[in-house]
Amino acid sequence: MILNDGTERPAELISRDVFADLAVLKIEGKVSGIAKIGNSDNLKPGETVIAIGSPLGTFRNSVTVGVISATSRSLDSGDGYAIEDLIQTDAAIISGNSGGPLLNLTGEVIGINTLVMFRLMNNNPLSMLYLNTNPTSK
Secondary structure, three states, rough: OOOOOOOOOOOOEEEEOOOOEEEEEEOOOOOOOOOOOOOOOEEEEEEEEEEOOOOOOOOOOEEEEEOOOOOOOEEEEEOOOOOEEEEOOOOOOOOOOOOEEEEEOOOOOOEEEEEEEEEEEEOOOEOOOOOOOOOOOO
């Protein structure tokens, strides 16, 4: 695992979800900071959110801002697996941002950047749907 200050530490894989592009890792020792998990149960459309990620795997700690578009979305993977209780936002999430946090304005993690869906017309994006996994979902 590479920490924010560039330090590399060994990590143990605790769990993963290949469809949500998410893993839970455990590292030993102290870390410089831990993000607080907020409550996403009462999110409302129009609330401002912040998405942090590493677009294209190169641009570390990139930040985009948007609003909650909808909550309680679900998506069938097509492989007999459904991702449920997704948060839809218009904060830009591109390749490399998945796994990064979606924050509320108090800096609490209310979602995890999960995926982008494109609807194309003549090979040009007509619309994009940004979805985030709800970390407090049961």
